[in-house]
Amino acid sequence: xxxxxxxxxxxxxxxxxxxxxxYGFSTTIEKDIIEKGLxxxxxxxxxxxxxxxxxxxxxxLKAFKKWKKMSQPEWAYLKFPEIxxxxxxxxxxxxxxxxxxxxxxxxxxxxxxxxxxxxxLTEQKRLANVAIDAVxxxxxxxxxxxxxxxxxxxxxxxxxxxxxxxxxxxxxxLGTVVPIGDNYFSALNSAVFTDGxxxxxxxxxICPLDLSTYFRINDQQSGQFERTLIISEKNSQxxxxxxxxxxxxxxxxxxxxxxxxxxxxxxxxxxxxxxxWYSGNELGKGGVYNFVTKRGICSGNNSKISWTQxxxxxxxxxxxxxxxxxxxxxxxxxYSVALTNNYQQADTGTKMMHIGKNTRSRIISKGxxxxxxxxxxxxxxxxxxxxxxxxxxxxxxxxLIGDLSxxxxxxxxxxxxxxxxxxxxxxxxxxxEEQIFYFLQRGICLEKGxxxxxxxxxxxIFTELPLEFAAEADKLLTLKLEGSVG
Amino acid sequence: xxxxxPLLEVKRLEVSINENKILKSLNLTINKGEIxxxxxxxxxxxxxxxxxxxxxxxYSILNGEILFKGASILDLEPExxxxxxxxxxxxxxxxxxxxxxxxxxxxxxxxKQAFYNKPEVDPLEFFAIINEKLKLxxxxxxxxxxxxxxxxxxxxxxxxEILQMILLNSELSILDETDxxxxxxxxxxxxxxxxxxxNEKKSIILITHxxxxxxxxxxxxxxxxxDGKIIKTGSANLAxxxxxxxxxxxxx
Numbered sequence: 085x086x087x088x089x090x091x092x093x094x095x096x097x098x099x100x101x102x103x104x105x106x107y108g109f110s111t112t113i114e115k116d117i118i119e120k121g122l123x124x125x126x127x128x129x130x131x132x133x134x135x136x137x138x139x140x141x142x143x144x145l146k147a148f149k150k151w152k153k154m155s156q157p158e159w160a161y162l163k164f165p166e167i168x169x170x171x172x173x174x175x176x177x178x179x180x181x182x183x184x185x186x187x188x189x190x191x192x193x194x195x196x197x198x199x200x201x202x203x204x205l206t207e208q209k210r211l212a213n214v215a216i217d218a219v220x221x222x223x224x225x226x227x228x229x230x231x232x233x234x235x236x237x238x239x240x241x242x243x244x245x246x247x248x249x250x251x252x253x254x255x256x257x258l259g260t261v262v263p264i265g266d267n268y269f270s271a272l273n274s275a276v277f278t279d280g281x282x283x284x285x286x287x288x289x290i291c292p293l294d295l296s297t298y299f300r301i302n303d304q305q306s307g308q309f310e311r312t313l314i315i316s317e318k319n320s321q322x323x324x325x326x327x328x329x330x331x332x333x334x335x336x337x338x339x340x341x342x343x344x345x346x347x348x349x350x351x352x353x354x355x356x357x358x359x360x361w362y363s364g365n366e367l368g369k370g371g372v373y374n375f376v377t378k379r380g381i382c383s384g385n386n387s388k389i390s391w392t393q394x395x396x397x398x399x400x401x402x403x404x405x406x407x408x409x410x411x412x413x414x415x416x417x418x419y420s421v422a423l424t425n426n427y428q429q430a431d432t433g434t435k436m437m438h439i440g441k442n443t444r445s446r447i448i449s450k451g452x453x454x455x456x457x458x459x460x461x462x463x464x465x466x467x468x469x470x471x472x473x474x475x476x477x478x479x480x481x482x483x484l485i486g487d488l489s490x491x492x493x494x495x496x497x498x499x500x501x502x503x504x505x506x507x508x509x510x511x512x513x514x515x516x517e518e519q520i521f522y523f524l525q526r527g528i529c530l531e532k533g534x535x536x537x538x539x540x541x542x543x544x545i546f547t548e549l550p551l552e553f554a555a556e557a558d559k560l561l562t563l564k565l566e567g568s569v570g
Numbered sequence: 571x572x573x574x575x576p577l578l579e580v581k582r583l584e585v586s587i588n589e590n591k592i593l594k595s596l597n598l599t600i601n602k603g604e605i606x607x608x609x610x611x612x613x614x615x616x617x618x619x620x621x622x623x624x625x626x627x628x629y630s631i632l633n634g635e636i637l638f639k640g641a642s643i644l645d646l647e648p649e650x651x652x653x654x655x656x657x658x659x660x661x662x663x664x665x666x667x668x669x670x671x672x673x674x675x676x677x678x679x680x681x682k683q684a685f686y687n688k689p690e691v692d693p694l695e696f697f698a699i700i701n702e703k704l705k706l707x708x709x710x711x712x713x714x715x716x717x718x719x720x721x722x723x724x725x726x727x728x729x730x731e732i733l734q735m736i737l738l739n740s741e742l743s744i745l746d747e748t749d750x751x752x753x754x755x756x757x758x759x760x761x762x763x764x765x766x767x768x769n770e771k772k773s774i775i776l777i778t779h780x781x782x783x784x785x786x787x788x789x790x791x792x793x794x795x796x797d798g799k800i801i802k803t804g805s806a807n808l809a810x811x812x813x814x815x816x817x818x819x820x821x822x
Contacts, residue, residue, distance in 0.1 A: 513667050522664050526678035527652035540668030
């Protein structure tokens with residue numbers, strides 16, 4: 085890799101940027117679609133297609149009513165044209181036989197698609213230690229290792245399946261962490277969500293496999309509105325991974341998801357995301373609009389929720405994975421790498437709500453901005469008067485690559501008792517011509533130099549990712565940055 | 571003919587940055603085994619010259635030629651020049667957060683190994699190699715785990731530059747004000763490192779403002795640069811003369 089003639093490398097590097105999104109293909113498949121537009125009728129149709137209970141239909145209708153009265157939030161440091169919500173397809177699913185008994189009945193074209201994305205669903209080639217739920221546009225097409233997990237009492241299925249099979253759990257927990265009227269996009273999602281994943285880890289169980297959902301947007305005009313719900317009972321533990329890609333279109337797709345995590349006493353949930361939705365081309369055309377509400381509640385004492393995210397894709401990212409620390413001694417963590425290049429815009433961060441005594445939170449955010457992109461960290465740490473002995477540590481580092489990118493930090497801290505300890509650190513550094521020249525002068529080529537600087541910058545975060553993800557994330561960042569300098 | 575060309579030949583070199591002409595018909599020939607000191611007032615083009623030799627992309631070559639071992643290097647990228655044996659010790663070594671000194675040094679070393687189709691070394695092998703070199707500049711191994719130049723004192727940064735020069739075993743080393751900001755002890759350590767490194771196969775360009783460095787390192791020639799040209803060349807005595815008289819007397 086190193087001893088290629090670097091002159092060739094430098095001239096080629098600008099070309100590389102155009103091919104760096106290797107997931108840009110789309111799959112041609114027969115689809116079952118509800119026509120464009122959003123009305124009560126759309127919601128009835130979705131509910132009908134999914135053969136849902138009345139609880140869910142009412143849930144959706146209530147959300148729709150709220151959504152209609154709300155308006156899109158404008159406080160984020162993002163600029164994008166108005167979204168026409170009537171110009172979006174809210175339900176698009178591959179046409180399939182009624183009920184799939186096993187993977188052999190899944191359309192081979194779909195299996196091939198996931199194979200191409202590096203996600204093997206077939207028995208022989210599955211990742212040995214990860215169970216995967218694969219979501220394609222609006223529906224989950226397969227979940228691996230379900231049977232094996234059942235032996236441990238772990239439920240891992242698509243949320244549609246769970247709605248029908250475990251209605252009591254759904255009714256008890258759905259919308260409790262992110263209420264339907266929480267924000268504009270959560271209301272929208274609550275009204276029209278089509279699929280997603282559901283995990284339930286029973287008491288005293290350490291989930292034997294890492295659980296994973298892979299989201300794929302395929303259709304050019306459909307939005308993806310998925311919903312994930314994870315419940316970790318007393319003394320249980322689970323590791324959850326999420327990956328996302330979408331084809332390369334020159335129009336924008338809307339993705340508005342909700343993730344709710346519930347950790348009961350002494351339970352621990354670790355949620356990792358590598359988000360690589362299509363980010364638009366080098367002129368900022370196309371790309372996914374990613375408006376996501378992720379929130380976890382540590383409702384039991386000594387519980388723990390940890391978010392790790394590597395955000396590299398999407399034209400627009402609006403995302404604040406948060407923790408509500410209700411249980412005494414509960415702990416929330418947020419580790420983030422957000423990389424923006426070309427004309428990408430990211431406004432991402434976290435909220436840590438300290439309610440219980442001796443609650444702890446830790447925020448490590450690393451923003452990398454290249455090209456003409458805008459990258460903002462937005463965080464909120466709230467400590468109420470009863471949260472005695474609460475502690476928070478926040479660290480926000482920005483790395484600028486080149487002269488045209490933009491990095492911002494918007495931390496907000498509110499403390500209502502005097503026994504709290506808060507630390508906040510921030511830094512900004514730059515990879516510019518002089519840094520690169522230093523590497524070049526020592527014989528290190530551009531690519532290697534940037535790779536070393538970027539992975540050094542992100543090291544703290546990558547160590548939080550599961551091993552396979554960490555290596556992938558490292559590669560992904562390097563790939564994404566090709567052509568951003570020189 | 572020309573079986574042993576000089577290590578470096580600079581002919582009628584004219585260089586500009588942002589439309590400003592900095593170097594104006596610069597000529598310089600350096601043979602193996604020679605140490606050339608370049609002195610001159612601020613803004614005379616000394617640092618520009620050092621960066622141009624290393625291939626910094628900000629400068630445009632308007633005219634002239636730079637030959638290294640008889641071949642033009644004007645079309646070569648900075649990393650290729652580095653592999654060929656040109657080293658620049660920076661006046662202000664830049665801080666690189668998040669990258670450990672050791673990883674950086676190993677990557678630099680392995681890049682050169684790879685360029686010459688030699689096997690790359692693993693971290694353990696490298697540690698043995700670098701440990702030997704550390705002693706030459708009186709640095710403790712704890713330097714290796716620190717981030718590259720981050721939080722280094724002025725003296726530590728300069729020692730780190732000399733360490734890299736020794737590690738990469740360059741043939742032409744350009745030391746841009748390596749002596750500035752050093753206390754007497756550090757100056758002695760660095761000078762010792764340079765003197766031990768120097769041999770009849772290598773050449774060094776010392777860019778400096780002060781005679782005191784030349785008390786430790788004996789130059790073959792001393793040049794005075796003024797307004798983008800070398801206006802006077804002499805022996806080590808010229809530096810002493812400059813120390814007492816300043817540059818004024820040369821400008822007439």
